[in-house]
Amino acid sequence: MVKIECDRLQDIANEYFEKVKVPIINRLTFYKLLIRVLTGSSTAQELFDYEGVHFKTKNKGVNFFLAKKKLDPKIKNRAQYDNIHISNAAIWVDSSIIVLEKVIAFLEEERNLKDLVLVSALESHDMDLALRDFFGIGDKESSKELFKILAHIIDYDMFDMFAYGIATQLEVNTCPYCNRNYINTIIKEGKGLIRPQFDHFFPKTEHPFLGLSFFNLIPSCYYCNANLKKAFKTHHDFNLHPYLAGYGDACKFTFLYKELRPSKKHPENYSLFLMSGVDNKSKLYRQIFGTGKDEGNVTLFKIQEIYHSAHRDIIGELVDRAERYGSAQADSIEKFFGMLNIGRADFYQFYFGNYMYEKDFNRRPMAKLTRDIVKQMIPDFFL
Structure with a gap:
């Protein structure tokens, strides 16, 4: 393995935070408004009119909360938004809504969000566990619905908006895991053609707070990321982290x-x-x-x-x-x-x-x- 070397690494990370914080905060605002609608303190129209997230994203978030047996088909249009009420919520919502409100309030504080997005490679694993412990979020099985919500707030799909820019600035041309394959970034006439995949060193399926953390995202080749590592539970005790060391x-x-x-x-x-x-x-x-x-x-x-x-x-x-x-x-x-x-x-x-x-x-x-x-x-x- 080859260590990722870049003179501007922290500057690139800081620039990334300033960009990614906007869509994350928009998601937080959406979920905060959704909870208010569920509890009757805001209207479905307010939620429908919120422009911070795409309509499909709203629907996905809403449907996380609703009991599938009570509402079939899932909410897809404005008329169905009137069904967003605590009486139609899934069983898990009642016991978890307070936890979710605390998570939202915590991440809305910019310094907290920045600490999370820019947490160092060495401290990221412990931060995820500490946050889950602080909010009382268990493992993936015991808190699977909260894991889904966290994955939608700290949504890795957002990273695609920034991946080409980050990969270009890092100038890492070969996979740090294997040093066998080129992972060049090519942009032509403002359009991205090819770029590296980005591996979550600590898998986002197991560490929900780290889905968009800069130093948890490793530019890598398809073979190492998708064929070999997959969602393997890497850890500092028995794996090298490319931002920390090479062989x-x-x-x-x-x-x-x-x-x-x-x-x-x-x-x-x-x-x-x-x-x-x-x-x-x-x-x-x-x-x-x-x-x-x-x-x-x-x-x-x-x-x-x-x-x-x-x-x-x-x-x-x-x-x-x-x-x-x-x-x-x-x-x-x-x-x-x-x-x-x-x-x-x-x-x-x-x-x-x-x-x-x-x-x-x-x-x-x-x-x-x-x-x-x-x-x-x-x-x-x-x-």
Whole structure:
């Protein structure tokens, strides 16, 4: 895994909050008005006329509260808004409406909302649990209706309005989880064409307050987000967070040469492994490799299996180039580039086709693999 590096990270996060707070507050206002209609202190017409949210969004919110057996079909038009009354509410509403009012009042305070949206990667998990404990919201099973309402207030669908802008500013071109796939952001004539997916490090299905928290949203590739991680319950104790750390030298790619094919570049000549550079009893080891089923990012994202199956051809090419560099002409190669006033990192990029320093690994796929293999072959180059 590669750490997400960006000089303007906090500025980007602050700009995002100023934009996302508007639709969130509009949702809060809508639900506050809906509760008033249910309890008879506001009219259905006031709710219908509220322009802060789309009509379909209103209907979805209203139908969360109404007993399905009492009102069929669901509310779809203005005439049916007169049915919004506590007598038609679902059973759970009576016992949970006070909790919901407290949540709304809390999030309406801008400083509270800002603390939530901009909570740090290290503190986000504990904040979600603390808020749920403070409001008396249990787990997903015991409080499933409140989870639905929270997911509609802190609605990840809103993020699509900001995703292209954030991805463009972050300039993360490869998936931080695997460093295999490009996740470029392309905007043409003001229209977004492609962008990364954004993974919830702490799944929004389990952590309802974190659905729009900036540092909980990780730009990533489709394979890591949708195929491998899905809604897996990652945690700081047994997973690395891309905004906090990358593998560094704690986890290195290495290889064994088997000479099964005549061409030294042939991928079948190589076995690819991941080697630990830390104590296997340390927390960092557990975060990277895991000590139990599905723990550790290497296990979760199937790094060794995928790289071994798909990318051994790169090893053969790197070994060939490293051996050529290490032969008698190495000095003359460096002198030639020295004459052109090109530094070691530029020479590395030209010769091995990737970036030399870890801070740049998110700019091109296979940067971590390339550095580890080249360093294994010619360690003196990095001194």
